Amino acid sequence: MAATGAAGTTATPPPARTRPVPRPARARRRTTSSRPRRSVLLTVLTGLVVVYTLIPLAWLFINATKTQPKLLSSFGLWFSGRFALWDNVHQTLTYNDHIFVRWLLNTLLYVVLGAGGATFLAVLGGYGLAKFDFPGRRGVFAVVIGAVAVPGAALAVPTFLMFSRMGLTDTPWAVIVPSLVSPFGLYLMWVFASEAIPDELLEAARMDGSGEIRTFFRISLPLLAPGIVTVLLFTVVATWNNYFLPLIMIKNPDWYPLTIGLNSWNAQAATAGGQPVFNLVITGSLLTILPLIAAFLLLQRYWQSGLAAGSVKE
Template structure:
């Protein structure tokens, strides 16, 4: 007999469980994407291969041997020529480049992180309009702003100084946009409210809580700004006149102009190529060193929630 006093209660269907990705899912590779990567790989590696091979040749072999293979090795003599040319001016250019790139990258990443965090987690009058201005500035080419920037710095009597290169490089609209998106998805508002309830001030919350969570995005902005400032040519070209203040990009271009203008009479082509190869090495080292923090942080943020 059926017990009518306690009829069975219909249970609501349980929500579907969230599928946890396994190691096999993460290790899957798309054959089409793999083929595309392999096809585009020579486009990126051939110029680097040519640079490495050419840095081992002297001035005459650059024009008499096959460009993608080694001839007689002259690496040591090329290095000596690079670092002794013009009384060792290459050392000065290298130091200038390091100062410009490191100071600009650190400053731009900190400012972009703070601005992106503010846009993401604070509601203030004009915030949306101001962020729209930041987005619009991304569309403006940096070369279009070079002449107005020069006029402003000339009025402030800052041209031909290191500040003329560093201060414009501190502004990174793309970095602000990237950090705003990253802060929106990474920082839980309830975490900030809990910190406020505990009596923490806004500055302490930012430096003790938010900045640690935003570090992967901050390193990403730092890498972008480091590469951009290291390879910047047009801004220091119009801002600087003193040879002692030039970065590697403008200094090597001057050597190239001197060699081309005199039909190679100064034999500076090997110095230019070897110097270009030397200037690339720090960027490769910096990217490989910071990549582990970048990827580990992004991977950690991708499995939350």
């Protein structure tokens, strides 16, 4: 019976506490045992990807340290007796009247003007499409998405026919001008600018009397730095590794980029009776990828932040 207080009220007993239903021992064992298995599986898969990525680089470096006879007679993934890397580098840079240096300068020219111009145009276009409203904006978005889906090789032949009519084939402009168009860079800057630059900040700058050009260079451009570096890396890699477009546009070896030049050396080495330049091809390939590796290592933090932009909204 319930106890009666002094005032005649009946005190109700506290409600009984409900105990949580314990999980079955089998379910807990499965949960705890599945996590280590998943982590081990992910670690193994990551290790396989790393090995798959690093083995070609290791093979390239190891074989760049060998002489021509040892290159053809020794095991590919181990060093030979003599370390001939510096001799191979010197021979590569001085072979055929320093033609490799000329190809390297041509590639730098295409990258600076082509990739740099493509990044600049992508920044301007992406900022304008993200922060200005105008008729036909949806149509422009559809065109950009469609251009991203079209591979560059499909446009190489029409581009060649157009440039041949203008008399620009076999000139550097035949490689530089098509490289200025980067639909993926434009789309990436469009998405990045829409999330990185608040509209309220632009409105405050306009109310303070700042013009659009000054607002872009003084306020918007610093906020777009991660996206700019990301687009720059993509365009630099695409221009540096461009092969098919220079192959059909350039016939003069003096205007070859590194990709076409090394392929010509490889064809020369594979020709019956040709000069033995396999070690030059391998050493030249090693020298070709070093600038890209350095660029990724130096700009890695900007590249990662640029890729992650827009994935989380406040």
